[in-house]
Amino acid sequence: MKLRSASLRWRVTLAFGLLGAVLSGLFAWATTFITEHYENVLVDGMLTGFAEDIDARREGQPGHLLALPQTHTLQGYLRKADGSGSVPEAYLRLPPGFTEIELGDDSDIHLGVFDLGGDRLYLAINEADVEPLETDLERILGAIVLFGTAIAGWLGWLLAGRTIAPVRRLAEAVEALPAHAQETRLARLVAADELGRLAAAIDGYQQRLVETEARERAFFADASHELRTPLSVVCGSTELLLEDGHLTERAQVRLQRLQRGVLNLADLLEVLLGLARGKSGPVERIDTEAWLTEVLAELRRDNEISVDVAADASHISVRPREAGLVLRSIVRRLGRSEPSVRIRLRVSAGSLSLDASPADSAAADPIEHSGSGDRRLGATLAGRLATQMGWAIDDSRLNQGRIAIAMSDPPA
Incomplete structure (x- = not known):
């Protein structure tokens, strides 16, 4: 495990462990050094005392009567000035002083050599x-x-855990933040130290995001309201012109196309206004057939789009207004692929699926989108509104004219 990839707690634990090893090693070395030094001082003092005692006894009695210690622990040897006296060969060349001699059987000899008047x-x-x-x-x-x-x-692990616990709480709180801007009070979770300063900085950043989002929503709301008036005028004028019985067939076709574009633009403005509000309407349990009939009524009047509905669930729980806007936008998106399109819409509990194919194809082959200029539905206004409602759009097969929508159970 690389040190960089290890958690901060493990790194602190490793640092404490290394510190403990160093301090324990220094203690062991100091204890060994002092013990050996004390042993040498004690043994040297004992040998010196023995030598002084032997020297004092040597002066009071003849040398041949002088008794030297010969035990398992202590041995004494005296070499006269004339060279007489039995001394081990290994000791003869040693100068006066103290010497440590290592034996082969894991034992040592501490030797003291003393000059006694020649x-x-x-x-x-x-x-x-x-x-x-x-x-x-x-x-x-x-x-x-x-x-x-x-x-x-172990102490490092405990102390690191207590020290890092506020950091972990702060990280979990930041991870739990939603994708949209939201005011936070993270500084209350930690102490007023450097970590508290970081939490306060995050709170300030979130507050600026909230203010920026509020300004954007206000702008979108104002723009949507301002665009509604001229759009209503255009829509009303188009309806009046279509009611004129003196129009040629070619003019009626053009006016119908204009009306479809105006209605599409009206839906987009409603979507934009819903995004600006940032809140979706209440969840309602509605009749599936009745709701789809109302949502698709305007699209079914379009001769270029044919929608077949298969409802596996008689009732579904959705936000009717926002769901209708998203569904119409997706149907129009699929309807742009061919001059004449048949869309099969299947509704079940918690899911929607749409499958587009050319209306004049007997085999009902799926449509192949060119993809030029197209974007994923998640990046469109309708896609953002669907995300706001909690829907998940799978447009991975959009180039084949197929879209799947997972309708999660949203909170009421």
């Missing part, structure tokens, strides 16, 4: 009895290093 005294202490204690000390210090590292890491 004679030389050798005192050796066998430290074999001390070696088990040193081994036990090494094991204890090793355990201290391991436990010290583990305890430091």
